[in-house]
Amino acid sequence: MGNAEETRERILEAAMEEFSSYGIAGARVDRIAKNAGCNKNMIYIYFENKEALFATVLRNNLTRVYEEITFTPDDLPGYAAKVFDFAMTHPDLYRLMAWYGLEQKAINLTERTAVQQKKIKEVMDAQSAGLVGTTFTPGFLLTAIMALATAWTAINPFGPSYEPNALKLPNETRNAIAKAVSLIIKE
Structure with missing residues (x-):
């Protein structure tokens, strides 16, 4: 796994914790970036906006549920x-x-x-x-x-x-x- 993919995965993990704790409205991109150990701009590069990040986190986890x-x-x-x-x-x-x-x-x-x-x-x-x-x-x-x-x-x-x-x-x-x-x- 390359650095870009590792960063993306860290963002998704941090976003899961943030969104499951605060929802979309309460989640803060700053906290996600800090917990992922990356620059806030990386989140917008990978996911465009907070809603798209939430949707990705939810889709990934639902896919896991459907598989498991x-x-x-x-x-x-x-x-x-x-x-x-x-x-x-x-x-x-x-x-x-x-x-x-x-x-x-x-x-x-x-x-x-x-x-x-x-x-x-x-x-x-x-x-x-x-x-x-x-x-x-x-x-x-x-x-x-x-x-x-x-x-x-x-x-x-x-x-x-x-x-x-x-x-x-x-x-x-x-x-x-x-x-x-x-x-x-x-x-």
């Missing part, structure tokens, strides 16, 4: 358990996603929409094949699965407050999430 957590419509409880494990070990990404949710008008992620539509189609196909119940729409099922699987992240106001001991027993919580998903998809 295989979507399995024939095993949605297992998928929910994998999402739970990932969410518990990557709190910075879920904070970044929370900021994206609050500030998404600034960023257009067509790749994310394409992945979501593909998942909806796969659940629809699983419903047609009789593998998943049809009481709920594919979009509702996927929303419920993601809500359950990420309920105990630091950004969620409900999981930790209603069930504060859940994170002390991660295996039991993971199993409860998988069982809940199993019950929901039977309908």
